[in-house]
Amino acid sequence: MGHSRAEKAQHHDRILALASRQIRQGGLDGINVVELMRAAGLTHGGFYRHFASRADLVAQALRRAFVDGAARALSAHPAAATISLKRFVRGYLSRAHRDEPGDGCAIAALAADIGRADAEARALLARHLEASAATVVGGLGESDPADARKRALAIMSTLVGALILARAVKAPGLSDEILQSAGEFVLTRGPS
Amino acid sequence: MGHSRAEKAQHHDRILALASRQIRQGGLDGINVVELMRAAGLTHGGFYRHFASRADLVAQALRRAFVDGAARALSAHPAAATISLKRFVRGYLSRAHRDEPGDGCAIAALAADIGRADAEARALLARHLEASAATVVGGLGESDPADARKRALAIMSTLVGALILARAVKAPGLSDEILQSAGEFVLTRGPS
Amino acid sequence: MGHSRAEKAQHHDRILALASRQIRQGGLDGINVVELMRAAGLTHGGFYRHFASRADLVAQALRRAFVDGAARALSAHPAAATISLKRFVRGYLSRAHRDEPGDGCAIAALAADIGRADAEARALLARHLEASAATVVGGLGESDPADARKRALAIMSTLVGALILARAVKAPGLSDEILQSAGEFVLTRGPS
Amino acid sequence: MGHSRAEKAQHHDRILALASRQIRQGGLDGINVVELMRAAGLTHGGFYRHFASRADLVAQALRRAFVDGAARALSAHPAAATISLKRFVRGYLSRAHRDEPGDGCAIAALAADIGRADAEARALLARHLEASAATVVGGLGESDPADARKRALAIMSTLVGALILARAVKAPGLSDEILQSAGEFVLTRGPS
DNA sequence: ACCTCCGGGACTCCCCGTTAGT
DNA sequence: ACTAACGGGGAGTCCCGGAGGT
Numbered sequence: 081m082g083h084s085r086a087e088k089a090q091h092h093d094r095i096l097a098l099a100s101r102q103i104r105q106g107g108l109d110g111i112n113v114v115e116l117m118r119a120a121g122l123t124h125g126g127f128y129r130h131f132a133s134r135a136d137l138v139a140q141a142l143r144r145a146f147v148d149g150a151a152r153a154l155s156a157h158p159a160a161a162t163i164s165l166k167r168f169v170r171g172y173l174s175r176a177h178r179d180e181p182g183d184g185c186a187i188a189a190l191a192a193d194i195g196r197a198d199a200e201a202r203a204l205l206a207r208h209l210e211a212s213a214a215t216v217v218g219g220l221g222e223s224d225p226a227d228a229r230k231r232a233l234a235i236m237s238t239l240v241g242a243l244i245l246a247r248a249v250k251a252p253g254l255s256d257e258i259l260q261s262a263g264e265f266v267l268t269r270g271p272s
Numbered sequence: 273m274g275h276s277r278a279e280k281a282q283h284h285d286r287i288l289a290l291a292s293r294q295i296r297q298g299g300l301d302g303i304n305v306v307e308l309m310r311a312a313g314l315t316h317g318g319f320y321r322h323f324a325s326r327a328d329l330v331a332q333a334l335r336r337a338f339v340d341g342a343a344r345a346l347s348a349h350p351a352a353a354t355i356s357l358k359r360f361v362r363g364y365l366s367r368a369h370r371d372e373p374g375d376g377c378a379i380a381a382l383a384a385d386i387g388r389a390d391a392e393a394r395a396l397l398a399r400h401l402e403a404s405a406a407t408v409v410g411g412l413g414e415s416d417p418a419d420a421r422k423r424a425l426a427i428m429s430t431l432v433g434a435l436i437l438a439r440a441v442k443a444p445g446l447s448d449e450i451l452q453s454a455g456e457f458v459l460t461r462g463p464s
Numbered sequence: 465m466g467h468s469r470a471e472k473a474q475h476h477d478r479i480l481a482l483a484s485r486q487i488r489q490g491g492l493d494g495i496n497v498v499e500l501m502r503a504a505g506l507t508h509g510g511f512y513r514h515f516a517s518r519a520d521l522v523a524q525a526l527r528r529a530f531v532d533g534a535a536r537a538l539s540a541h542p543a544a545a546t547i548s549l550k551r552f553v554r555g556y557l558s559r560a561h562r563d564e565p566g567d568g569c570a571i572a573a574l575a576a577d578i579g580r581a582d583a584e585a586r587a588l589l590a591r592h593l594e595a596s597a598a599t600v601v602g603g604l605g606e607s608d609p610a611d612a613r614k615r616a617l618a619i620m621s622t623l624v625g626a627l628i629l630a631r632a633v634k635a636p637g638l639s640d641e642i643l644q645s646a647g648e649f650v651l652t653r654g655p656s
Numbered sequence: 657m658g659h660s661r662a663e664k665a666q667h668h669d670r671i672l673a674l675a676s677r678q679i680r681q682g683g684l685d686g687i688n689v690v691e692l693m694r695a696a697g698l699t700h701g702g703f704y705r706h707f708a709s710r711a712d713l714v715a716q717a718l719r720r721a722f723v724d725g726a727a728r729a730l731s732a733h734p735a736a737a738t739i740s741l742k743r744f745v746r747g748y749l750s751r752a753h754r755d756e757p758g759d760g761c762a763i764a765a766l767a768a769d770i771g772r773a774d775a776e777a778r779a780l781l782a783r784h785l786e787a788s789a790a791t792v793v794g795g796l797g798e799s800d801p802a803d804a805r806k807r808a809l810a811i812m813s814t815l816v817g818a819l820i821l822a823r824a825v826k827a828p829g830l831s832d833e834i835l836q837s838a839g840e841f842v843l844t845r846g847p848s
Numbered sequence: 849a850c851c852t853c854c855g856g857g858a859c860t861c862c863c864c865g866t867t868a869g870t
Numbered sequence: 871a872c873t874a875a876c877g878g879g880g881a882g883t884c885c886c887g888g889a890g891g892t
Binding site: 658 | 856857858859860861864865866867868
C-alpha cells in the first residue's frame with residue numbers, strides 16, 4: 081500500500097501539469113479539486129498530501145503555467161541565441177496557439193485574471209513579461225536598447241491583445257483577421 | 273413599502289448600472305446577487321422581479337457595460353464627425369482608464385472572460401470591437417479602406433493588450449511604461 | 465354608492481379605535497392593514513383614503529392609545545379634583561388591567577416599543593408620562609412639590625414595571641405576587 | 657474554505673452572542689438572519705447548519721441574553737457573598753446601562769416582547785426574575801423572608817420600569833430624573 | 849374596491865473545499 | 871490513502887404584506 085517518494089513526486093508533477101493547463105483554459109477560478117484529481121487518476125482525498133490548500137495549488141500551477149507557456153513559445157527555435165522576431169510572432173499569432181490556450185502563453189491566458197489576483201501573482205506576471213520582452217528585444221536587432229525595450233513592450237501588448245481578442249470573438253473570419261492584422265502591424269512597422 | 277412602476281424602473285436601472293461596473297471590475301463571475309442588491313439598497317428577495325436568473329442579469333449587464341464603456345470613450349470628443357486618433361489613444365491608455373476598470377472599456381475589461389463565455393457574449397464582443405475599429409478608422413485618414421480596417425484592428429489589439437497588461441502588472445513603473453510604449457507605437461506607426 | 469362625510473369620519477374613528485387597541489396588544493408592529501380594515505368591516509382598498517401610509521396610521525393610533533388609556537385610568541374617579549392615590553394604584557395594578565392591555569395604559573403597553581421608535585413617539589410618551597406623574601402628585605398630598613414630582617416618577621416606574629412584568633410572567637401566582645408587592649410598596653412607603 | 661469543528665463551535669458562539677445583543681436592542685423580532693450572519697462574518701446560507709429555524713435561534717439567543725445580562729449585573733461585585741443593594745441599584749440605574757441595552761439586563765430589555773411570546777419564553781423570564789429577586793433579597797438584610805421577597809419583587813418592578821421608561825423617553829433631562837428618583841425611592845424606602 | 853405588483857425575508861438546495869474517521 | 875460527511879457560499883423559491891393603478 082505504501083507509495084514511494086518517486087511515485088509521490090510523479091503524482092505531484094502530473095497534478096501540476098494538469099492544473100497548469102486547466103487554469104490557462106478556464107482561468108484561475110476554473111479549477112476544481114475533485115475533477116483535477118480525477119483527471120490525474122487519483123482520488124481527491126490525497127490532494128492535501130500534495131498541497132496545503134486550493135490556493136496553494138493555484139499559486140504553484142500559475143508558476144508552472146508561465147514556465148510551460150514560455151517553453152512552448154521558444155520550442156520552435158530551441159537553441160537559437162537570437163530568435164527571429166518573425167518566427168516568434170508567427171507562432172504566437174497562429175491559429176494553433178489561439179485554439180489551444182491550455183498549451184499556450186500564460187501571459188495572454190491569465191493576464192486579466194491576474195489583474196484581480198493578489199500581489200504575488202501580479203509580480204510573477206511582471207517578471208515573465210519582462211522576460212518575454214527581452215526575448216523580443218533579441219529579435220529586434222535594434223541599436224538603442226532603451227528604444228528596443230519600449231518597442232518590445234508595445235509588441236507584447238499587441239500580441240497579447242490580439243490573442244485575447246481572437247480567442248474571444250465568435251466569428252472565425254474576424255478572429256483570423258485580428259491575428260493577421262496584428263502580425264503585419266508588428267512585423268512591417270515594428271522593426272525600424 | 274409599496275412601490276410604483278417608476279420606482280421599479282429606477283431600481284432596475286440602478287441594478288444594471290451597478291452590475292455593469294461590477295463585472296468590469298470583477299469579471300463575469302465577479303458578481304453576487306446578494307451584494308449587488310444590497311449595493312442597490314434592496315434585498316435579494318426582489319431580484320427575481322427584475323431578472324429571470326443570475327445569467328439573465330449578466331447578459332443584460334454585459335450589454336450595458338459595452339454601451340457605458342463606449343460612451344465614456346467617446347465622451348472626450350462629443351460631436352466631432354472625425355475623431356482624433358491621438359485623443360482616443362491618449363484617453364484609452366491613460367492612468368485614469370487603467371485605474372478605473374469599472375468605468376472603462378468593456379472590451380479590455382471582459383475580453384478574456386468572454387473567451388470562456390457563451391456564443392451570444394462572443395458575438396456581442398465582435399460587434400462592439402467592429403464598432404471601435406470603425407471609430408479608429410475614422411481617425412486614421414487612410415485612403416484604402418481595407419488597409420485602414422486592418423490597421424485599426426491591430427491598433428485595437430495593442431490598446432486592449434496594453435490596458436490589460438498595465439492593469440495586471442504590479443510594479444507601477446512597468447505599468448506606466450507599458451501604457452507609454454503602446455501609445456507611441458500606435459501613434460508613430462499606426463497612421464501612414 | 466356615495467358615502468357621506470359623516471360616514472367617512474365614523475369609519476376613520478372606528479379604524480383608529482381598533483388600531484389603538486391592537487397596538488397596545490401587539491406592539492407598534494403588531495398591526496396589519498388588511499386585518500385591521502376587515503375588523504372595521506371595510507376592505508383594505510379604502511385604507512389609503514384615510515391614511516397616507518401604515519406609518520401614518522401607527523402615529524395616529526399611538527396618539528389615540530395614550531388618550532384612550534388615560535381616560536380609562538381616570539374613569540374610576542371621574543369628577544374628583546384630587547384623585548386618591550390608593551384607588552389609582554389599585555386600579556392600575558388590578559388583574560383586569562393586567563389582562564386587558566388593549567384597553568389599558570399605553571405607557572406600560574408601549575414604552576418598550578417606543579424606545580425603538582422615532583423621536584416623535586418618544587416625545588409623545590414623555591408628555592403623557594409627565595401628565596400621569598402630575599396625576600400621582602395630586603394624590604400624594606405632599607408639601608414639597610419637587611419632592612412630590614420625584615416620588616411620583618418613581619411610583620410610575622414601579623407601576624409600569626410591575627404591570628409589564630406581571631403580563632410577561634407565565635406563572636399566575638408570581639404574576640399576582642408582583643402586582644400585590646408593588647402595590648404595597650408604593651402605598652405603604654410612597655407617601656411620607 | 658473547509659472548516660473544522662472547532663471553527664463551527666466558534667461561529668455558533670459568535671452568532672449567538674451577536675443575536676443576544678441584537679434582541680436586547682431590537683426586540684425578539686428585531687433580528688434578521690442575513691444581517692446577523694453578515695455581522696458574524698458569514699453568509700445566510702450556513703445559518704441552518706447552526707439552527708433549525710429563526711425561531712430556534714431566537715429561543716437560544718433569549719436564553720443567552722438572560723445569562724449575559726445577569727453576568728454583567730453581577731460583575732460589579734464578583735465574589736461577594738452578600739451583595740450590596742446600593743451598588744446593584746446604582747449599576748442598574750446607571751446611564752451606561754440605560755444607553756447600552758444590548759449589553760444590559762434582558763429582563764428590562766425584553767419583558768414587553770416576552771409578554772407577547774410563547775409560554776416557554778415567559779417561563780424563562782419568570783425563572784430569571786426569581787433569581788434577580790433572590791439577589792436583591794441577599795442585599796436587603798431583612799429578618800422576615802416572606803417580607804423580603806415581596807420587597808425584592810417590588811424593587812425589581814421599580815428598576816425594570818425605570819429603565820424601560822428612561823430608555824423610551826426622548827428628553828435627556830426627564831430620562832435622568834427617572835433613573836435618579838427610582839434609585840432614591842428604592843434605596844431610602846426599600847430597606848426597613 | 850378589486851387586483852396586481854413590488855420588495856422583504858425566511859428557507860431550501862446544490863456545489864465544493866476541507867476535515868474526520870476507517 | 872480512500873470514503874464519507876461537514877461547513878459555508880450563493881442562487882433560487884415562496885409567502886407575506888404594503889402600496890399603486892384601473
